[in-house]
Amino acid sequence: MQAPExxxxxxxxxxIIAWLILMALLFVFFQDTISKQLNPNQQLRSVQGSAGETRTVLIRNKSGHYVGTLLVNNQPVDFMLDTGATTVAIAAATAEKLGLPFGTAIKVNTANGIADAWRSRIDRLQLGDIVLHNIPASIVPGLNSGGGGTEILLGMSALKQLEFHQQGNQLTLIQRN
Incomplete structure (x- = not known):
């Protein structure tokens, strides 16, 4: 009879520890890659044009949308550009976090039908070096309930103050001085 080894x-x-470390490193690497695919405009950069205008370029994400991170009253917030939105639409939880005023109650027409909302105003909105002031907005309670992470729909109340040109997968926002 042989003794057991x-x-x-x-x-x-x-x-086991080595495998766990490897899996954690892969998760961190791919999480960052996925995040950049969903929001390729996390760090908006601008350039000054020859006529003194400010240009900020957005890259389309893998779903075909222009998503990025902007500053509302100097606080970073994720947005999706929406030329079909009349105003800048803000999720209620985000508006509370930003300290935005809940003004007059209104009804708004959304992709999901008529919804309750409140008028509001953004003192300062910044896209790269483009700065807009006193922007009309709507606070919409169920805006980001779809789980997409979008806290703001950047609508025409902000975009009408800019020129924008699309070419390929890039959208250039231009602020004339």
Whole structure:
């Protein structure tokens, strides 16, 4: 009869720890890659044109939308550009976090039908070096309930103050001085 071989508990433990570390590193790497695919405009950069205008370029995400991060009253917020939205539409939880006023109650026509909302106003909205002031907005309670992470729909109350040109997968926003 042969004696059983001693088990190598340390080797198994080390292998499990190594696999866990590898999986964590892969998760961190791919999470960052997925985040950049969903929001390729997390760090908006602008350039000054020859006539003194400010130009900010947005890259279309993998779903075909222009999504990015802008500053509302100096606080970063994710947005999706929506030329079909009359005003800038803000999720209620985001509006509360930003300290925006809930003004007059109104009804708004959304993709999901008629919804309750409140008029509001954004003192300062910044896209790269483009700065807009006193922007009409609507606070819409169920705006980001779809889980897409979009906290603001950047609508025409802001966009009408800019020129914009699309070419390929890029949209250039232009603010004339």
């Amino acid at each position: 001693p088990s190598n508990k340390y080797g198994k433990t080390f292998a």
